[in-house]
Amino acid sequence: MSDAGAADAPGPVPPGAPIALVDVNNFYVSCERVFDPSLEGRAVVVLSNNDGCVVARSAEAKALGITTGTPWFQVAPSADRWGLVARSSNYELYGDLSARVMEVIGRFGAWQEVYSIDESFLGLAPGEFRRAEARVVEVAATIREAVARHVGVPVCVGVAPTKTLAKFANHIAKRNAGMRGVCSLGSMPDAEVRRIQSRVPVTGLWGVGARTGARLNALGIESIADLRAADPLAIRKRFSVVLQRTVLELNGVPCIPQADERADKQQIVFSRSFSAPVTRAEEMDQVMAVYAQRGAARLAAQGQRASVLTVTAGTSRFSGGAASFPSASVPLPEPTNDPIRLTKAAVAAMRGRLEPGAAYLRAGVMFSGLSRDVAGGGQELLDVFATGDGDRNVGDLLGNVRAKFGEAAIGLGQGGLAAPASWSMKREFSSPKYTTEWAELPVVRA
DNA sequence: TCTGGGGTCCTAGGACCC
DNA sequence: TCTGGGGTCCTAGGACCC
Numbered sequence: 167m168s169d170a171g172a173a174d175a176p177g178p179v180p181p182g183a184p185i186a187l188v189d190v191n192n193f194y195v196s197c198e199r200v201f202d203p204s205l206e207g208r209a210v211v212v213l214s215n216n217d218g219c220v221v222a223r224s225a226e227a228k229a230l231g232i233t234t235g236t237p238w239f240q241v242a243p244s245a246d247r248w249g250l251v252a253r254s255s256n257y258e259l260y261g262d263l264s265a266r267v268m269e270v271i272g273r274f275g276a277w278q279e280v281y282s283i284d285e286s287f288l289g290l291a292p293g294e295f296r297r298a299e300a301r302v303v304e305v306a307a308t309i310r311e312a313v314a315r316h317v318g319v320p321v322c323v324g325v326a327p328t329k330t331l332a333k334f335a336n337h338i339a340k341r342n343a344g345m346r347g348v349c350s351l352g353s354m355p356d357a358e359v360r361r362i363q364s365r366v367p368v369t370g371l372w373g374v375g376a377r378t379g380a381r382l383n384a385l386g387i388e389s390i391a392d393l394r395a396a397d398p399l400a401i402r403k404r405f406s407v408v409l410q411r412t413v414l415e416l417n418g419v420p421c422i423p424q425a426d427e428r429a430d431k432q433q434i435v436f437s438r439s440f441s442a443p444v445t446r447a448e449e450m451d452q453v454m455a456v457y458a459q460r461g462a463a464r465l466a467a468q469g470q471r472a473s474v475l476t477v478t479a480g481t482s483r484f485s486g487g488a489a490s491f492p493s494a495s496v497p498l499p500e501p502t503n504d505p506i507r508l509t510k511a512a513v514a515a516m517r518g519r520l521e522p523g524a525a526y527l528r529a530g531v532m533f534s535g536l537s538r539d540v541a542g543g544g545q546e547l548l549d550v551f552a553t554g555d556g557d558r559n560v561g562d563l564l565g566n567v568r569a570k571f572g573e574a575a576i577g578l579g580q581g582g583l584a585a586p587a588s589w590s591m592k593r594e595f596s597s598p599k600y601t602t603e604w605a606e607l608p609v610v611r612a
Numbered sequence: 613t614c615t616g617g618g619g620t621c622c623t624a625g626g627a628c629c630c
Numbered sequence: 631t632c633t634g635g636g637g638t639c640c641t642a643g644g645a646c647c648c
Contacts (some may be wrong), residue, residue: 193648214616221616237615255616282619282648375646406622408646425620435618442613484615530617592614620647629637 184302184352185420186288186325187332188271188309191340191347193284194222196319197263198253201600201608209250213238216441216592217254254593262601266317274309279425287329287424299353306348325350329422330415333372334390338362364391373412378405390416430536431468436461437478437530440589444526450479451513452587457531458512462505465533471501473535475508477515482527490526492519501537508533 190196194212199205209226213219220227220236230248232241238252245252264283272278275288290305306323313321324336331351339349351359369379371390385404387393394416402410411421436457444450454477465472478493494515502508512531520526598606 216614216616219615235615239614242614284648373646377645406645408622431619433619437617439616482615528616618648621645623642623644625641627638627640629639630635 182327183276184290184325184327184350185329185332186275186290186306186309186323187281187285187329187336188288188313188321188323189285189336190267190313191320191322192222192224193264193319194253194255194260195224195227197260198256198597200263200318201259201597205251209248210253211238211241211250212253212255213595214255216439217252217594218439221255252595254596256597256599258599258602259597263317263319267313267319267321270313270316271309271321273312274305277424287332289424290325299350302350303348303353306350307346310347320347322347323349325352327351327418328415328420330372330412331418334363334366337366337370360391363394364389366390368393371412371416373408378409381405430470430538432536433532433534434461434464434468434470434472434536435530435532436464437528437532438591439528440526441592442588443482444529444589445524447517447520449587449589450516450520450526450529453529453589454512454516454531455509456587457529458509459505461531461533462503462508465503465508465536466539469539470536471503471539472508472533473498473501473537474533475511475515476532476534477512477530478532479516479520479526479529481524485525488521488524490521490524492516492521494519497535501535503539 195205195210198210198212205224207226208224209230209232210224211220211227211232212222214221217238219238220232220234220241223232223234227250230250232250241250242252244250260283267284268278268280268286271286271288274290276291277289279287281287288309290302302325306325309323310321313319322336322339324332324334324339325348326332326335335349335351339345339347342349367379367388368374368382368390369376371393374382374393382388382393387396393413396413398410398413401413414421438457440453444453458475474495474497476493476495478491480491481487481489483489496511496515498507498511508531516529598608600606600608
């Protein structure tokens with residue numbers, strides 16, 4: 167421990183085996199296309215909650231110059247003229263298709279790490295590929311075909327010795343139609359790899375954002391090739407251990423370990439913006455009640471309890487009106503996922519914190535200090551005659567009723583809304599929950 | 613009129629302890 | 631000139647990711 171930096175310096179993780187990064191192209195748009203083939207070949211965007219801004223674009227929409235984060239109201243007037251189609255986000259559908267994609271991909275790996283809703287790292291078996299690099303490309307192509315056949319969405323596969331390079335390989339596969347969605351760095355001449363790396367700015371790299379990019383540029387490090395040639399120790403001194411790992415990974419030394427299998431979450435957030443501003447305290451009580459219950463349901467589904475609750479609200483960052491961003495953290499007397507206690511705590515925490523006259527556009531409820539719910543995990547069947555821990559049964563009861571009759575079927579107190587509140591989410595262009603609701607199954611005629 | 617949501621990791625600094 | 635030297639835990643903030 168005496169040599170500062172040596173003990174915790176990033177070292178090689180398991181050596182040898184190639185790592186694949188598989189991700190779905192334009193995931194949300196591709197999901198919409200699975201059940202609506204008329205969207206194929208068209209400019210399509212998927213919008214955020216409240217149909218606020220663009221979060222996913224088809225290749226055709228990208229070609230129109232539409233960028234992620236563009237407010238919908240700015241492009242909506244031109245949509246018809248451009249032949250642009252919008253869909254509200256349908257996370258039920260995307261989540262379900264994601265699970266199917268991940269299952270198919272997983273069949274091809276010695277290990278799998280699902281990195282996000284649309285990407286997964288995959289460990290390709292070690293010895294198998296030593297002899298023939300061509301086999302790697304073959305397997306990658308097989309993965310593509312399998313996902314296309316079993317789920318119906320297009321993926322790209324990048325293969326390399328480290329995660330950072332696999333990400334980079336995937337980036338190359340995406341931008342070169344001739345590669346047919348597959349790029350294995352090992353099958354390319356090193357001179358060719360370097361040539362590409364010298365033309366891609368550092369910010370195109372996984373883990374290097376705008377801030378770090380600007381600082382690197384100031385040192386004359388502009389391309390990925392520049393960063394690859396930098397001295398890892400100097401980078402660590404000037405930046406951080408994170409960027410040092412990136413440099414090492416660029417040089418083929420694996421430093422980013424596999425994430426733990428299904429590690430427990432450390433925080434759970436339920437936050438939303440409103441379709442109409444909230445100004446009255448009673449309305450905000452209602453918001454807190456609904457959000458706390460939604461969060462509590464997530465907690466229970468994860469089999470976790472919270473010991474700290476944080477509430478937040480905020481006015482628009484774009485309108486010039488009075489800005490106000492109240493927030494409060496309160497410790498809970500004991501770790502809980504009980505919707506009644508959490509609802510009461512959330513409503514109480516926000517009381518008296520609103521700026522009179524401010525127009526709030528968003529709010530959130532966050533749970534932290536999470537621990538395992540040893541008592542039940544929320545999975546057991548409801549026993550209406552059970553005595554004792556009555557509180558947990560309320561959560562189970564709500565969960566069971568919602569599972570059968572839908573999210574809006576039941577709620578507590580202010581959260582038991584018969585009709586949607588004026589602030590609740592707007593989703594004008596939503597596709598059906600084709601795969602998760604019996605009532606919304608697609609109908610096929612032959 | 614209308615601008616998303618949910619996470620992670622790392623670091624620095626303060627409180628506290630022996 | 632020079633005010634001990636670790637160590638842990640917690641928190642806030644920064645940066646990044648999709």
